[in-house]
Amino acid sequence: MSNNTTRRRSVKLLTAVAALGLVGVTAACGSTGSGGSSGGGGTKAGSNGGGKTTITFMEAMSSGALKPAMQAQVAAFEKKNPNIVVNLEPYADYGTLTAKLKAATSAGDPPTLAQVYSSDAAAFASSKVIMPLDSFPNEASTASTFYKGIQNDLKLSDGKTWMWPFAKSTVIMYYNTAMLKSAGQPVPTTWDQFATVAKAVSTKGVTAISIDPGSSSAPAGGTAWFEILCQANGTPAWTADGKPQFDSPAAVKALTYLVDLKKAGALAIGSNYPGQIALGAQKGAFDISSVASYYYNSAAVGKKFVMGTAALPTGPSGPANQLAGGNVVMFAKASKAQQDAAWKFLSFMTTPAQQAAWSTASGYLPVTSQALPLMSSFLKSHPYQKFAAESLEWAQDTPPYASVSETQGDLALGLQAALGNGKDPAAALKTAQANAMKHMNGAQ
Amino acid sequence: MTGTTLPGSTRRLPGRRATRRPGTSTTGRVVRLVVAALVGLAFIAPLYWVFVTSTLNTSQAYSFSWASLVPHPNFSNYDRAWHMAPWERFFTNTIFIAVCTVVLALLTSLLAGFAFSVMRFRGRGALFGLVLSVMMVPQSVLLIPDYIIAQHLHLLNTYWIQILPFGASVFGIFLVRQFFLNVPKELFEAAELDGCGPLRILFWVGLPMVRPALLVLGLNVLMGSWNAFLWPYVMTSSNAVRPIEVGLSVFSSTNGTDYTGLCASVSFTTIPVLVVFLLLQKQFITGAFSAAGGVRG
Structure with missing residues (x-):
């Protein structure tokens, strides 16, 4: 009896396994995503039966206000160009996007367009998987309308235009107006003044500023701030040809400045946008981050206090700022029809009208000053957009060399060593410089 | 009755001092x-x-x-989060992928675990070592080569790419093998004498003996499949085949995270896993203890 029951159970189990397996096989065979077998997605599905050209755009505008803003851009473009279909492939961050992009290009299946950092663009260009944009109609005349900093950011070391601007931003200072007022402190305009104010407001459980230097594989905002300080002290973190100079006197001065703030209880390190979190929790007085963080900072603060925005303080060598946000590159494997369609899309996105619409909806900066008059009402309610956009004229990106992203990781580790583990700033930067040089020599 | 002690009886044996079990005070x-x-x-x-x-x-x-x-x-965040992504699709995909992966992993682990423990063939030890060596290679290192292989096999952006690579579990093979090693050989020999072939021995004699291991393995594979992120994120590009975890990335961006929306969606996507665990927790814990201590004879 018992044996029979066991046997029946086993037969039932086997039948169930077989049935599920069959269902699995059937469903898996019949269920392919819209991209067909192409995971990277775009070059194979270049043109469909209706004579439409399909382009694929891998981008990092996947969340919050950015997603609908991006979709609105595409909808406006497709309405104007009914024979072109733009497939968006959004990714939550540049790290994942770049990993996918490298996998897709290695497999010979790149998209038509993708957002990348300039160091990745340099790597792709040297592998000949992306193409220069100089030969497309009106490239030069359109580019000449962009802010100077943006124009410089589009070229690689060979002087050719390989990238096109898209979601660009610079770094600004967010602050708690009530906290500064109650401490009787002004909005700082120099980095020395910033240190004084930061120390003054760091009482009663408040740490003026929280930063995240990031890791070797993903340097974050704290590292960007350090690079800006180096520039403000007179020596950028890299030479124009991409050689690290992390142990320069300007760099040592910048890291000593941060370490002093930490020792005074005015700076803390954390992860995952710690400045934004502390500002929103009223545990921090400042957040130094991208202008594109405005949406998130504003939501974090709510009605607890009035959040102020100001241009970054200046250093001994004057104002300094860094371009943030990726550019767009076009992949050489795309068909001629796709390349033409992709260029149309890029040109459309950088027209003054579209830039005004994009900036208003997303919080990113318009790449051309011609967009500003078209967004006057937005500028009234978001005055920081104007001074931030103007900083695009002189803000600099990291040099466009493939080794920069790796050496930036060495720098992030150096900052962690000094700020997190109490290592002497000069020694930490010396180690970072030595490691960076090893990486550079290895890359060559 | 005098002098006998029933199993589980608390009666003291004559002549022995009363001892208190530690932790009972x-x-x-x-x-x-x-x-x-x-x-x-x-x-x-x-x-x-x-x-x-x-x-x-x-x-x-x-x-x-x-x-x-x-x-x-x-509960406005729930409403907002629910409308930010095709969650019904993600749920269906996740359940389907998880169930298929579990079934495949159980089947392959059972077959391979049986072969590596009960069956005798030349090179068994070396082959088992080769299987175990797969555990030494971190998956992230293989991401790009795996992507290229998947591209050549036309598996990108399908359910297959999320099921097949995890349908054979090295941990599962190891676990099932360890269980089979603790099963008395006489049982299999008796079944063989009765005329059973290897598959019949496996499913009718072996399977009931390793049920705790299969339960632990099934739950582990289920959790792993449910929580998979990087692999499906890289290997797929369409929401039509993507699982819940990838859907959750819609709340993160390069400039910040929508924590309230993320927490709402995490709440409603975690419920099914919690329910499965609560329903099977007794078996899960029993299985885990058995897996740690071997089968009691």
């Missing part, structure tokens, strides 16, 4: 309860915080005050 019980409560709290606190955050508005969520530790009667 009042203090011991209190200590055990406190430790258990603290451990329980440590596990439930993150879930509670996620749920509470899902009922706050963003500004409240960033307050970190006592008030933000109490749930609010505000």
